[in-house]
Amino acid sequence: MQRPEPQEFARVLSSMCTEPHPAARAAAERFLATNPGDPGTYEAVADLEREAVALLGEITRLSDPAGYVTSGGTEANVQAVRIARNRRRDDVDRPNVVVPDHAHFSFTKAADLLSVDLRRAPLDDDYRADTDAMAALVDEDTVGVVGVAGSTEYGRVDPIPALADLAADADALFHVDAAWGGFALPFTDHEWDFADAAVDTMTVDPHKLGQAVVPAGGLLARSPDLLDTLAVDTPYLESTGQVTLTGTRSGAGVASAVAAMEELWPDGYRSEYDRAQSLADWFTAELRERGYDVVDPHLPLVAVDLSPSTIDALREAGWRLSKTGSGEARVVVMPHVTRDALSSVLSDLDRLG
Amino acid sequence: MQRPEPQEFARVLSSMCTEPHPAARAAAERFLATNPGDPGTYEAVADLEREAVALLGEITRLSDPAGYVTSGGTEANVQAVRIARNRRRDDVDRPNVVVPDHAHFSFTKAADLLSVDLRRAPLDDDYRADTDAMAALVDEDTVGVVGVAGSTEYGRVDPIPALADLAADADALFHVDAAWGGFALPFTDHEWDFADAAVDTMTVDPHKLGQAVVPAGGLLARSPDLLDTLAVDTPYLESTGQVTLTGTRSGAGVASAVAAMEELWPDGYRSEYDRAQSLADWFTAELRERGYDVVDPHLPLVAVDLSPSTIDALREAGWRLSKTGSGEARVVVMPHVTRDALSSVLSDLDRLG
Structure with missing residues (x-):
């Protein structure tokens, strides 16, 4: 049969993905047949993943970051909500997460998956999170607070330091979704990263503005303890535990993320x-x-x-x-x-x- | 810096992934920069995904299959458990899923994610699911029953028709995990597929024995209604709903799955x-x-x-x-x-x- 042609990017104005950088594409092609989900078997790509996380830490100003290369922003956001829920599992029965109304629909997915109530706070007049409106929704069952740094609809950056304070007061995890914005924000005056505020976890995707190939999302955590709340045993793998949402993962995404960041950062x-x-x-x-x-x-x-x-x-x-x-x-x-x-x-x- | 070399496969005896078929690799390279998660924008790869699902239906003997190309077997298994839970949401408060003890650790992940109790039944003497042991764990809160067709540790095929009957009697979803076995079983005498038994959903991964590149897993459902239980709205995409676990997805995986199946099936x-x-x-x-x-x-x-x-x-x-x-x-x-x-x-x- 006639093979369809892949999308030409020239007229795509709607996507947060893009033509990958040539170095990212070349690295992806070399690592197409590797699986960072099995690091004991595929050691080279496991080393690359550590490098990817270290580079993401530089970009988001977190020294010694924990994290991994996800399938995309959705997995990273879902996992952040899962960390928020699991770390308070013993003292909260009906957990909720407070998000600004422009939070990505992956949080709706996370809420369904994780049986967490999603509380959406109205935005201010400039399409940013309204800290007072968020605060009004926080209660003793709030396990997570989310800020967006580069919103999907209007590219807005929420008041991250104020939201971090709100989360800290509630003993809730503070997650920043910088899936799209993370590779642009370091060159702006916005306050958004791990050095600007007490951010616990962050989504920042190499396969968006980072110019890596799909799938290469990023989940970062200030401490490895946070990721440990996600671990399940992996009886037959050469490694012994797994915190990722998916199992087998794309080595192409990991390798291309490293190649793109080494080429382009900063x-x-x-x-x-x-x-x-x-x-x-x-x-x-x-x-x-x-x-x-x-x-x-x-x-x-x-x-x-x-x-x-x-x-x-x-x-x-x-x-x-x-x-x-x-x-x-x-x-x-x-x-x-x-x-x-x-x-x-x-x-x-x-x-x- | 010195670039690490990807894994050589010659001495890899532990992996359920493999060197992709050359046609699969070529297709992946052409579609590296596409996103089937946004089918309104990336139409060509959305067409390919429909073709992938149709081919998976041929292999598993399901005419007019519903489903999609997942990031891998874990996502497909998680989504099956999520369907099982969501379709009984109104009448079951503390849902459980009954699995044979050799069920993949992705079911443990699913249980944590979805707040579902996982009940593991001991195997028989030949490492297969024991239908009586499974039946003993089924009760009115059982929303799903799982059979494995090609177990991870010993390559065993559970008594799928008997487990299907067990699930039907309990009004539970019956899911078959053929992530690894699905591309070998059509050439054996095992009873395992949609025509052999009342299977509701199945995991069958092109990126394992199907010889596609990672990430290309498969989730199939007998009816589109089952997938509808997973839908969330997608306000800013050109399409209007999304049933997948991830958001942005790999066009490379989808295109390579189609290429491999067209080349190799049967x-x-x-x-x-x-x-x-x-x-x-x-x-x-x-x-x-x-x-x-x-x-x-x-x-x-x-x-x-x-x-x-x-x-x-x-x-x-x-x-x-x-x-x-x-x-x-x-x-x-x-x-x-x-x-x-x-x-x-x-x-x-x-x-x-």
Whole structure:
């Protein structure tokens, strides 16, 4: 049969994944047939995974980090909620986790999986977590508090230090979801990382802005004790315990994450952030000049108020575009998104009138 | 820095993964930068995933199968337990799942994640599930019953039709874990698949005997309703709901699964099964001639009673070898395991005396 072609990235504006860096792709191809889920058998990739975690620690300013390379942000977020629940298992019967309303839908998944109540607090007027609204939902059964550093819909960074204090007061785990933002935020003035606040665990995904291949997410923990709450015995493996959500895992993802970070941290990521942020700012200005409402892009993600029929017309013109919950079109300025592409979007908008 | 080399497979006797088929590798490399977790954006790989599920349905004799390509057997097993729990959520408060004692440790993970009690029934004298022992553990809170078709330690196939009846009588979901065995069992006389018994869900992994790249596991369900119990809303994706455990997923795994199955089903898998089973039988005979106790290999997996010091000496000689819970050495005759390799193992054993 005719083989379908993989997606061309040129017109993908909706994805938080991107064309992997050539070094990441080459490393992935070399390690396609390895399994970091069985480190006793596959030692080389197990060494690489330790290196990946160390590099993620540099990026998020955590010395001596615990963690592992996950299948993606969802696994990392699920595991963080699982740590939160398990560490309070003996003293909380009906655990809840308090999240800002823009928390990713993986937290909904986590809540279903883990039988944890998810309490969603309304955002402030600038689409950020409202610490008072979060505090109002915290009670003695709160085992976790979540902050988002680079929200999926508007690229917003929550008040991480204030949320960390809130979590500490409740003896709740404080988790930061920087799945997408983590490779841009080191070059901004935002407070978001392990050195800025008492963050316990963090999601930060090499396969998004880190330019690794899928699957390469990241879960970091300030202390290995936190991961130990996840361990199950592995009777027949050469190693003796496993904290990951999945079993067999992708060595390609791990190897590519290391290759990308070695190649790009910090200078490559900085210049990509600078390029993408300028492009987002320029695109915002161009859209506003044309009279469109645009949510101010704190990170390289532009949400613009277009009519449903305009969004449909752009999709028919081949643009891959998704919508926020409120209906704005979302343009994620990933490494594959060029000025030429965004100029074409503007031309198409002008043509559509 | 010096880049570590990926694992050479020549001396890996412990893994249920293998060198991917060249067609699978090529497909994986083409689809490294796609995400079936976002099918609205990445349409080509979403089409491939439907094809993968259809092919898995042929192999397991289920027409019109529901399912998806998971990150591996663990995700598929966790999701099956989650379906079992969720479909009885309204009438069972403290759900339990009854498994034979040789059930993979992913069921332990599932139990922790999902707050489900795991009840392990002792095996019969031939390392298979004992239906009476399983029945004794079933009660009104039993939401799931699990059978294993190709156990991790001894390659055993449980009495699937009898376990299916047991599950049906209890209104429990019946799940078969054929993660490893699924690509060998179609060429045996075992009763294990959707046509042999009232199986509701099944784990069957292309990235094990299917010769796809990691990550490519498989979850199949007799009816799409079962998967619907897993759905969460996905506000910002172009598609509108998600039943998978992970979010972003590997297009490489999906594409390679299709490529491997198109290349190898059925003739290629049959000839590999014939080769591996003969080799396992030959190796068993050679070991027995030397006076070693060997568990009769029902599938291409040999468990041999070696002393701990002999196992250590073989490991020092470079063999990747793991142990069963009872301490036997486990040799999984995967496609990369050759007669030459097993002859060398025998020579090393002879040399060690």
